[in-house]
Amino acid sequence: DELKVLINAGKIAAEARDYGSKLIKPGVKVLDVCEAVEKIIIDRGAFPAFPCNLSINYEAAHYSPKINDDKVIPEGAVVKLDIGAHIGGIITDTAVTVSLDDKYNKLLDATRDALRAAISNFKPGNSLGEIGKLIERAIKINGYTPIRNLGGHLIRKYELHAGIFVPNVYQHNAGKILLDNTFAIEPFATDGYGEVVEGKEETIYSLRSPSAKGLNETEKKFLDTINSRFKALPFSERWLSDLGDKEVVENSLKALTRKKCLYSYPVLLEVRKGIVAQFEHTVYVGKEETIVIT
Numbered sequence: 001d002e003l004k005v006l007i008n009a010g011k012i013a014a015e016a017r018d019y020g021s022k023l024i025k026p027g028v029k030v031l032d033v034c035e036a037v038e039k040i041i042i043d044r045g046a047f048p049a050f051p052c053n054l055s056i057n058y059e060a061a062h063y064s065p066k067i068n069d070d071k072v073i074p075e076g077a078v079v080k081l082d083i084g085a086h087i088g089g090i091i092t093d094t095a096v097t098v099s100l101d102d103k104y105n106k107l108l109d110a111t112r113d114a115l116r117a118a119i120s121n122f123k124p125g126n127s128l129g130e131i132g133k134l135i136e137r138a139i140k141i142n143g144y145t146p147i148r149n150l151g152g153h154l155i156r157k158y159e160l161h162a163g164i165f166v167p168n169v170y171q172h173n174a175g176k177i178l179l180d181n182t183f184a185i186e187p188f189a190t191d192g193y194g195e196v197v198e199g200k201e202e203t204i205y206s207l208r209s210p211s212a213k214g215l216n217e218t219e220k221k222f223l224d225t226i227n228s229r230f231k232a233l234p235f236s237e238r239w240l241s242d243l244g245d246k247e248v249v250e251n252s253l254k255a256l257t258r259k260k261c262l263y264s265y266p267v268l269l270e271v272r273k274g275i276v277a278q279f280e281h282t283v284y285v286g287k288e289e290t291i292v293i294t
């Protein structure tokens with residue numbers, strides 16, 4: 001049944017995350033880490049639910065390497081590795097932070113504590129606002145600030161962000177934890193201000209509308225391929241490199257975004273350039289217990 005598939009996808013995601021986290025060293029190419037992670041997911045019989053995200057220092061989220069990307073992990077970096085695996089649209093999502101500078105160990109511990117507190121109180125019927133409060137408290141007690149405009153999310157089949165938000169701070173009007181559902185819980189903490197803004201770079205896309213007027217033959221070919229390969233799941237330009245060289249792929253994705261056939265995801269940056277840590281698990285909310293899937 002679907003819970004078994006979810007558990008299987010979660011094992012694969014966890015294995016890929018743990019493998020990837022060991023590759024994070026100064027001087028290593030971001031592209032090499034992400035390709036290795038995505039390869040493990042595929043070799044184990046799942047698919048990446050979104051491009052491997054490797055976000056550095058004040059990049060909080062949503063950097064995934066481009067075709068031929070030569071970006072390298074710097075000395076002393078605080079690296080978030082955020083990955084997903086799906087089997088037939090049953091999605092799991094998980095992240096860790098690796099610090100290459102010991103002075104951020106406390107920031108990582110605070111974020112891990114927040115995730116642990118959230119998971120142990122993640123019971124059906126409980127308020128998501130209270131979960132936010134627990135996350136906020138665990139981070140603040142350690143002297144850091146939660147990122148208030150990032151959070152976890154309900155996950156449904158082929159739908160990574162399925163409408164319910166899991167806040168990282170207290171929220172009075174948040175929803176409730178629903179029985180027999182899958183959620184990603186993902187505290188983010190920073191020594192900065194506690195908010196992200198959109199940067200200029202965009203490295204991830206997803207389908208917005210599978211058809212439109214006024215597309216040329218190349219754009220149509222890209223849109224059809226995206227629809228059949230990824231449905232509405234986020235994807236990387238790297239996963240379309242068989243359709244043309246880097247310039248053709250990037251220009252087609254930009255045109256399709258302009259024509260509202262695709263969404264594009266800007267890299268999210270801490271507004272005061274604070275260092276950001278993130279830990280994330282996918283959980284399944286059962287009647288008797290909440291199961292950590294990843």
Ligand code: MET
Pocket residue numbers: 050051053062082083084093160204234265
């Ligand atoms: N796991 C991250 C998220 O949930 C990255 C997805 S790719 C845009 O937003």
